[in-house]
Amino acid sequence: MSSRLQVGGLALVIKALNPKNLGATVKLVKFEDNLWVVHGDLDSSHSPYVITTHFRAPPDWLMPLGDDAAIELYKLKEELTCKN
Numbered sequence: 001m002s003s004r005l006q007v008g009g010l011a012l013v014i015k016a017l018n019p020k021n022l023g024a025t026v027k028l029v030k031f032e033d034n035l036w037v038v039h040g041d042l043d044s045s046h047s048p049y050v051i052t053t054h055f056r057a058p059p060d061w062l063m064p065l066g067d068d069a070a071i072e073l074y075k076l077k078e079e080l081t082c083k084n
Contacts, residue, residue, distance in 0.1 A: 004064040005028055005031075005036065005059055005062060005064050006028065006064075007028055007029070007030055007031070008027070008028065009027070009028050009064060009065070009066065010025055010026070010027055010028070010064070010065040010066050011025070011026055011028055011036075011038070011062035011063060011064050011065055012024070012025055012026075012062065012063045012065055013025075013026060013038075013040075013042075013057070013061060013062060014061060014062065014063050015060070015061040016057075016061065018042075018043055018044070018045070020043040020045075021042045021043055024040055024041065024042055025040060025065065026038035026039060026040035026042065026055075026057075026062070027039045027040060028062075029054060034058070034059075035056040035057060035058055035059075036056065036057050036058075036059060036062060037054055037055070037056055038054070038055050038056070038057055038062070039054050039055075040055075042055055
């Protein structure tokens with residue numbers, strides 16, 4: 001699953017330290033130190049630190065969205081309408 005993640009692509013958060021972030025859609029910014037740097041409307045209230053809009057996530061916490069394989073595998077009909 002994680003092999004289809006790519007910079008600039010979208011992914012669904014399927015595992016998170018903060019349960020409020022489960023199901024969020026994020027944009028993949030870059031891959032460094034075996035983690036994806038992602039950008040999205042994520043809740044950071046669980047952290048004692050001031051956090052920017054960028055977060056880090058292991059690849060297995062993310063499900064790629066919007067590519068042809070995801071459309072076929074997960075029957076993402078809404079993705080089909082966005083591609084036209």
